[in-house]
Amino acid sequence: MSDLDQISLEIGKLRADNDEAKSQRRDMSEKLEKLNTAINLLVPMAKEIENIKPQINDYKKMKNRGIGILIGVALAAGSSGAILTKFLQSFTASH
Secondary structure: OOHHHHHHHHHHHHHHHHHHHHHHHHHHHHHHHHHHHHHHHHHHHHHHHHHHHHHHHHHHHHHHHHHHHHHHHHHHHHHHHHHHHHHHHHHHHHO
């Protein structure tokens, strides 16, 4: 094989590599464009979430208070039931 043939083969390989690199850059550019679009959609959503956070925190506080109240009521009812049961047992045992 002559030097000219070898040079032609190398130029062909370089062109093929260049075409592949162009394709990869085009794909990367498309992916970056999609990512940019997604980020641009997320920024307003993040701002809306920031506006909603105080309401969510208030909801969580009310929920925790409600659970605390229910636990208190359950303890009071259990205690009352235990006391009432003990009283009725002693009342029925004496009569």
